[in-house]
Amino acid sequence: MNIPSVQSDILRLKREKDVCILAHSYQTRDIVEIADFTGDSYALSVQASKTANKTVIMCGVRFMAETVKILSPEKNVFLANPLAGCPMAELMSKEVVEAAKRDYPDYTVVAYINTTADLKTICDVCVTSSSAVKIVSKIENKNILFIPDCNLGDYVSKQVPEKNFKLLRGGCPIHAAVNTEEVKAAKEKHPNALLLVHPECTPLVVKYADYVGSTSGIMDFAKKSGAKEFIIGTEIAIVQHLQYACPDKRFYLLSKKLLCPNMKITSLIDVLNCLQGTGGEEIIMDRETIAKARVCIDKMIELG
Ligand code: 13P
Ligand code: SF4
Numbered sequence: 001m002n003i004p005s006v007q008s009d010i011l012r013l014k015r016e017k018d019v020c021i022l023a024h025s026y027q028t029r030d031i032v033e034i035a036d037f038t039g040d041s042y043a044l045s046v047q048a049s050k051t052a053n054k055t056v057i058m059c060g061v062r063f064m065a066e067t068v069k070i071l072s073p074e075k076n077v078f079l080a081n082p083l084a085g086c087p088m089a090e091l092m093s094k095e096v097v098e099a100a101k102r103d104y105p106d107y108t109v110v111a112y113i114n115t116t117a118d119l120k121t122i123c124d125v126c127v128t129s130s131s132a133v134k135i136v137s138k139i140e141n142k143n144i145l146f147i148p149d150c151n152l153g154d155y156v157s158k159q160v161p162e163k164n165f166k167l168l169r170g171g172c173p174i175h176a177a178v179n180t181e182e183v184k185a186a187k188e189k190h191p192n193a194l195l196l197v198h199p200e201c202t203p204l205v206v207k208y209a210d211y212v213g214s215t216s217g218i219m220d221f222a223k224k225s226g227a228k229e230f231i232i233g234t235e236i237a238i239v240q241h242l243q244y245a246c247p248d249k250r251f252y253l254l255s256k257k258l259l260c261p262n263m264k265i266t267s268l269i270d271v272l273n274c275l276q277g278t279g280g281e282e283i284i285m286d287r288e289t290i291a292k293a294r295v296c297i298d299k300m301i302e303l304g
Pocket of ligand 1: 039040041086114128129130172200213214215216
C-alpha cells in the first residue's frame with residue numbers, strides 16, 4: 001500500500017462528499033494525518049456537536065461513533081471499522097446498573113463516556129477522563145454512583161473527597177493491566193523521566209505518577225513541560241504522536257501491555273472503503289434511545 005496515495009484519495013473523496021473525519025488520539029499517525037480533527041473523548045464529543053458536514057466518519061471505537069450520532073441525529077455517522085468496540089463499555093450490563101440504582105436510589109449516576117448508548121439511557125450525566133473531576137464537583141447531589149470504570153472512579157473520588165462514591169467493578173483491560181513492578185522497572189531504567197499516566201490505570205500505579213490526566217492532558221503536559229524525558233502510562237499511540245511533536249524530548253512506554261487492539265483495528269484502507277461506500281458501518285439508533293442518551297451527554301457539555 002502506498003500510504004501517501006491512499007491519503008490523497010481519502011482527502012479528495014472527503015471534500016467531494018462533504019465528510020468530516022474524526023480520529024481519537026489512539027489512532028495511528030497515517031489516520032491522524034487525514035483527520036479533520038483529532039482529540040480525546042471529550043474534545044471529540046464537543047467537535048461532533050459543532051461540525052457542519054452532513055456525514056461523519058469516526059476512527060475510534062463504537063461508543064465514540066454512537067456519541068456523534070446522539071449529538072447529531074440528522075447526520076450520517078459511520079464507524080470506520082465495525083469491529084472496533086471498547087470492552088469496558090460493552091462489558092457493563094444494564095441489569096447490573098439497574099440493580100445498583102435500586103440499591104442506591106438517592107445517588108446520581110455518573111457514566112464515563114466509555115459506555116454504550118443503551119446504558120447511557122439510564123444514567124444522569126456523562127464524564128470523560130479530562131472532565132470528570134470538574135463535572136462531579138459541580139453536581140449538587142453529594143452521592144455519586146460512578147460507572148463503569150472503578151479506577152477512574154477511585155481517582156475522581158480522591159479529587160472530590162466531599163462526595164460519597166459507590167463504584168461498580170469495571171474498567172479498561174489495557175490500562176488496568178499495568179502493574180507496579182512495571183512502574184518500578186521503568187523508573188529505574190529512566191531515572192530522569194517524569195511518569196505521566198491515564199486515570200484508567202489502577203490506584204496503585206496512579207500513586208507513582210507525576211501527572212495524571214486524559215490523553216490530551218498527557219500530551220499537553222509533556223509538550224509544555226521543561227523536562228526532557230517521560231514515561232507514558234497510556235496507549236502506545238500517545239508515545240508515537242509525542243515523539244513526532246517533540247523530537248528533542250524522549251518518550252518511553254510504561255508497559256508493552258499498553259496497546260489497545262480495538263483502537264488499532266482501524267486502518268487507512270478502512271477509511272477509504274468507508275468513503276467509497278464499500279466498508280464501515282452506519283450507526284443506526286432509534287429516536288427514543290437518542291433522546292434518552294442525549295440527556296446525560298448534554299449535561300456533560302453543559303457542566304464541562
Ligand atoms: P480519553 O480520550 O478520555 O483520554 O480516554 C482514553 C480512552 O481509553 C478512550 O477509549
Ligand atoms: Fe476501551 Fe481501554 Fe481500548 Fe480505551 S484503551 S478503547 S477504554 S479498551
